[in-house]
Amino acid sequence: MKAMRIITALSMILKMLLRRRIIIISLLVLPFVFLTIVELTAPTRFIPFRLASLDVRVFIRESLKEIALVFFSVTSSGFLVSLLALNLVQIENEVNRRLVICGYHPFDLLISNLLALLLVILTIAVYIGLLINEFVAVRHLPMFIFGLMLIGFVYGCYGLTIGSLIKGKLEGVFFIVLLANIDAGWLQNPMYYAEAHNNEIIRYLPAYFPSQSAIIAAFTDYSGANARFYSILYGTGFLILALLIFYNKMRIKK
Amino acid sequence: MILKVENIGKSFGKNKVLKNVSFEMDPSLLYGIVGENGSGKSTLLKIIVGEWKPDKGNISVAGRIGYCPQNVLLFSHLTVDENMRYFAAAYNIEKLEFISRSESLMDYFNFKKFRKERVVNLSGGTQQKINLAIALLHRPQLLILDEPYNGFDWDTYQRFWIYANQLREEGCAILVVAHLITEKERFDRVFNLTEGELT
Numbered sequence: 001m002k003a004m005r006i007i008t009a010l011s012m013i014l015k016m017l018l019r020r021r022i023i024i025i026s027l028l029v030l031p032f033v034f035l036t037i038v039e040l041t042a043p044t045r046f047i048p049f050r051l052a053s054l055d056v057r058v059f060i061r062e063s064l065k066e067i068a069l070v071f072f073s074v075t076s077s078g079f080l081v082s083l084l085a086l087n088l089v090q091i092e093n094e095v096n097r098r099l100v101i102c103g104y105h106p107f108d109l110l111i112s113n114l115l116a117l118l119l120v121i122l123t124i125a126v127y128i129g130l131l132i133n134e135f136v137a138v139r140h141l142p143m144f145i146f147g148l149m150l151i152g153f154v155y156g157c158y159g160l161t162i163g164s165l166i167k168g169k170l171e172g173v174f175f176i177v178l179l180a181n182i183d184a185g186w187l188q189n190p191m192y193y194a195e196a197h198n199n200e201i202i203r204y205l206p207a208y209f210p211s212q213s214a215i216i217a218a219f220t221d222y223s224g225a226n227a228r229f230y231s232i233l234y235g236t237g238f239l240i241l242a243l244l245i246f247y248n249k250m251r252i253k254k
Numbered sequence: 255m256i257l258k259v260e261n262i263g264k265s266f267g268k269n270k271v272l273k274n275v276s277f278e279m280d281p282s283l284l285y286g287i288v289g290e291n292g293s294g295k296s297t298l299l300k301i302i303v304g305e306w307k308p309d310k311g312n313i314s315v316a317g318r319i320g321y322c323p324q325n326v327l328l329f330s331h332l333t334v335d336e337n338m339r340y341f342a343a344a345y346n347i348e349k350l351e352f353i354s355r356s357e358s359l360m361d362y363f364n365f366k367k368f369r370k371e372r373v374v375n376l377s378g379g380t381q382q383k384i385n386l387a388i389a390l391l392h393r394p395q396l397l398i399l400d401e402p403y404n405g406f407d408w409d410t411y412q413r414f415w416i417y418a419n420q421l422r423e424e425g426c427a428i429l430v431v432a433h434l435i436t437e438k439e440r441f442d443r444v445f446n447l448t449e450g451e452l453t
Contacts, residue, residue: 008343016331019372098327101303101319102344102388253307 005104009112013088017116023084031076031128035069035135042068049190051220052199053212053227060219064191066136070144070218071189073132074211077124077148078155079180084120085159086172088113089246093167097250106250110160110243117160121152140217143224147214150231154206155180157238164245183207190215206234255316256281256396256427257302262311264297271297273450275311279396279427284418284440286432289447295431296324298447299400302429317427320394322402324431326381330374334365334384337373338391345392352391359387362417363410379405386414390421397421397428415440 017023042065049067050059089096089110100106129138129145138144159176166172184207186192193199202208209231216224257279264272271294279285287295300306302313303321328337335356342352360366363383368376373384382405389397397418403411418428430441438444446453 005343005346008340012329012332012336012340015336016329019331092329094325095327095329097305098321098323099341099344101305101321102341102392103346104344252304 002105002108005108006112006115009104009109010115013112013116014119016092017084017088017120023087026083027080027124027127030080031073031124031131034072034076035131038068038072039065039135047191051190051212051215052193052203052208053224054216054220054222058220058222062219066219067190069132069136070138070215071211073128074148074151074188074207074214075180075184077128078151078184078207078210079176080124081117081121081152082155082159082176082180083173085117085156086163086176088116089160089163089242090166090169090172100250100252106247107243109250110246113160114239117156121149121156125149125152136218138218139220143217144214146228147210147217147224150213150228150235151184151207151210153235154210154231154238155184157235157242158206160242161238161245164242164249179206184211206238209234255279257316257429258312258314259298259302260312260314262298262301262308262313264294264301264306264308270450272301272308275447275450275452277445277452279429281395281425281427282422283427283442284422285427285429286438286441286444287429287447288432288438288444293447294450295447296400299398299429299431303398315396317395318392320389320392320397322386322389322397322399324400324404326378326385328373328381328384328388331372333372334360334369334376337384338388341388341391347392355391355393356387359390362413363387377405379407379410382406383410390417395426397426399428399430401431401433 044063044065046061046063048059048061096109099109125145125148129141129148132138133141158179162172162175166175183205187196187202187205188207188211193202196202209227213224213227213231216222216227255278260276262272262275275298287298289295297306301308303319329340332340338356339352347355360369365380365383368380373381386402389399403414406414422428
């Protein structure tokens with residue numbers, strides 16, 4: 001019966017997601033717009049750069065345009081998943097509470113939300129992965145898509161945490177935009193990172209490992225196994241936090 | 255006895271909304287709670303159903319609770335049928351049983367024609383009917399209703415009271431937050447909540 005409840009909740013969550021037109025439009029249009037703008041504006045000059053998670057002697061030489069395209073595909077993947085995750089737990093919070101009062105276990109609801117989120121992560125990663133492949137010849141496409149899934153996982157779980165923690169929609173969006181903009185959209189850019197002071201700080205931010213994993217797969221033949229492992233670990237940390245906050249807020253209080 | 259509320263207290267900051275509220279409810283009786291706006295009626299109901307935690311006191315419930323909140327709490331992007339099915343899953347109702355109960359409630363409160371419509375597209379009164387029907391879906395033994403007829407037309411309002419009386423005759427204990435003085439005679443017992451205390 002528990003599995004039945006999770007399946008019911010998952011199907012309802014997916015129906016609600018698909019019926020919000022703005023969500024579908026954002027998923028399809030935003031990455032395409034981002035990448036087209038980069039394609040039209042970024043310079044084509046080749047530059048050498050170093051990736052933080054590879055050996056210091058390894059230099060990669062790519063055009064600024066290709067670096068920017070790959071970097072923005074990672075950023076938009078994380079940003080979109082994070083916003084969707086926030087939406088999943090926050091927008092129907094009060095009604096979900098009523099479901100719990102009527103008998104749903106908070107964990108059943110969170111597991112259903114998580115499964116919906118995983119489907120969203122997979123869809124966004126595959127879509128953006130295939131889209132970027134039209135702009136840049138990515139060296140290892142499946143691994144690159146997996147990197148996009150990892151940024152989706154880390155930022156999705158961050159979105160779940162923020163959605164569980166913060167009641168106000170605007171405040172939630174603010175926290176997502178703030179971190180996604182500074183971390184995934186700026187500090188993890190390999191061009192910025194190479195020249196940054198105190199780049200140990202950047203290594204502790206959520207987008208570090210997933211962006212490294214995706215960029216390694218896009219431009220090199222090196223293994224990004226470490227970056228992938230730590231991405232999963234980072235995302236799991238956010239997930240546990242989200243679980244605890246969500247459970248504490250949703251449980252029946254006697 | 256189906257519900258026992260003992261010495262419940264609840265404050266929001268310095269505002270003591272409930273002070274040592276105690277009462278009991280027995281099956282087959284219809285209870286009303288009256289009181290001014292902000293007197294703590296909804297707070298008390300939210301504590302009874304477990305939505306909020308009291309600062310002190312105990313609640314004992316011996317039976318299935320059905321709760322209709324004051325505000326419509328439905329998934330606005332799901333259809334009426336889907337909302338009913340989602341809450342039926344929460345109540346653990348079997349499929350055949352669910353079909354029979356939801357059909358009967360949709361017929362009685364006259365919203366069957368909207369079953370395939372999304373809730374967001376329905377009028378406030380129809381949304382309130384669904385809000386109430388969800389509280390009744392699992393044949394509760396204790397029914398907690400917070401101004402359940404807001405937005406009802408006269409016919410639905412009358413039908414609501416007929417339904418409530420039928421449930422009472424079947425053994426259900428019902429607690430209704432009410433405002434209208436004329437409603438007081440409908441109840442077997444009326445609690446007046448004044449300055450956080452029941453009289």
